[in-house]
Amino acid sequence: MNQIASLLSALAMGLITTSANAAEPVDVELVLAVDVSLSMSPDELEIQRKGYAAALTDPQVLKAVADGVNGRIAVTYFEWAGTSSQHVVVPWTILATAEDAKAIAAKLSSAIPNSARRTSISAALSFANDLFAESSFQGMKRVVDISGDGPNNQGAPIQEIRDTLIGQGITINGLPLMTSGGYSSFYDVKNLDRYYSDCVIGGPGAFMVPVNEWEQFPDAIRRKLVLELAEKPTEVPIVRVVAEPLSDCMIGEKMWRNRGWGTDMR
Numbered sequence: 001m002n003q004i005a006s007l008l009s010a011l012a013m014g015l016i017t018t019s020a021n022a023a024e025p026v027d028v029e030l031v032l033a034v035d036v037s038l039s040m041s042p043d044e045l046e047i048q049r050k051g052y053a054a055a056l057t058d059p060q061v062l063k064a065v066a067d068g069v070n071g072r073i074a075v076t077y078f079e080w081a082g083t084s085s086q087h088v089v090v091p092w093t094i095l096a097t098a099e100d101a102k103a104i105a106a107k108l109s110s111a112i113p114n115s116a117r118r119t120s121i122s123a124a125l126s127f128a129n130d131l132f133a134e135s136s137f138q139g140m141k142r143v144v145d146i147s148g149d150g151p152n153n154q155g156a157p158i159q160e161i162r163d164t165l166i167g168q169g170i171t172i173n174g175l176p177l178m179t180s181g182g183y184s185s186f187y188d189v190k191n192l193d194r195y196y197s198d199c200v201i202g203g204p205g206a207f208m209v210p211v212n213e214w215e216q217f218p219d220a221i222r223r224k225l226v227l228e229l230a231e232k233p234t235e236v237p238i239v240r241v242v243a244e245p246l247s248d249c250m251i252g253e254k255m256w257r258n259r260g261w262g263t264d265m266r
Contacts, residue, residue: 026094027068028229029139031128032077035148035177036085037119044179045113047214048147052077053105055221062098064229072096073229074137077108078127082118083155086127089113092135119252120155121148121200122162125172129165142168143228146200147175151189151252158199159249171203173228175220176210189251199249 034048055061056075065073077090090107094100128144144165152158165172174196189195193210201208209224211217248254 023136023138024074024094025070026072026074026137026139027065027070027141028073029132029135029137029142030073030075030228031131031142031144032075032090033124033128033144033146034077034079035081035119035124035146035150036079036087036113036115037081037148037150038115038117039119039149040115042115044214045115047217049108049113051218051221053108054218055225056095057098057101057105058222058225061222061225061229062101064226065095068229069140074135074139075104076131076135077104078131079113080124080127081116081120083120083123085116085118085120086124087114088131092131092137094137118154119148119150119152121146121152122158122160123155125158125161125165126156129161129168129170132168132170141204142170144170144172145175145224145228146172147177148192148196148200149177149179150192151195151199151255152249153252153256157250157253162200162202166202169203171206172201173206173224174201174208175224176208177217178210178212179214189255191247195247195249195251198247 032052034052036045036048040048065071073095074092075090075095076088076092078086078088080086089111090104093104095104124146125144128146132142162172176192176196178192193208196208196210207227209220211220
């Protein structure tokens with residue numbers, strides 16, 4: 001009798017544990033990874049925060065969320081710079097309603113973003129991968145949306161980390177910031193959109209949306225989110241120039257290695 005009771009108790013505990021550990025289904029697990037390296041001015045950092053807040057509360061984005069199979073997504077937002085600089089501003093949060101979006105936007109407005117040295121896209125992608133591992137959600141697709149205004153110049157080679165995420169079925173979409181104004185940097189590259197195309201983005205349906213002026217930023221974020229949330233994107237705003245050679249994916253590291261004394265340390 002005691003054996004039967006013990007067996008029933010074990011089964012019950014197993015069912016409870018399984019239920020507690022069950023991942024909540026969502027249409028997309030979306031990681032928003034935002035560059036805050038020192039090449040970004042305080043005004044530009046604020047533009048980014050406000051742009052994401054506006055996009056997440058935009059009716060078109062909310063409609064894209066509602067049109068999904070589950071009608072909800074899970075989103076997290078973090079800011080990054082060098083290898084040891086990643087700061088989660090919005091932890092994993094369900095986005096299903098306008099109220100959810102307003103709550104996320106409030107978190108983005110509650111603290112002033114802080115910039116930090118260096119640019120490690122590879123460390124940011126590794127951090128994003130860790131966030132997926134910690135997620136309590138089960139997305140039909142997993143997407144990293146990464147913005148940045150320069151090439152990788154610290155940490156592991158970008159292609160190595162990118163390929164690791166792609167191998168896990170994760171899509172990496174890019175938002176190269178090719179803007180004028182703000183702080184200029186010795187480590188800027190001319191064709192950052194091409195660098196993102198060749199070295200950063202990848203995975204199922206990967207695309208990028210270049211931003212040439214800060215005035216374009218809010219609309220670019222909105223369009224990008226709508227595309228990322230669509231079951232079958234109808235637009236892929238990326239141009240690959242076949243006649244040109246592929247980008248040097250180690251250009252940022254080489255520029256840093258060849259820097260001279262007295263140059264900036266961004």
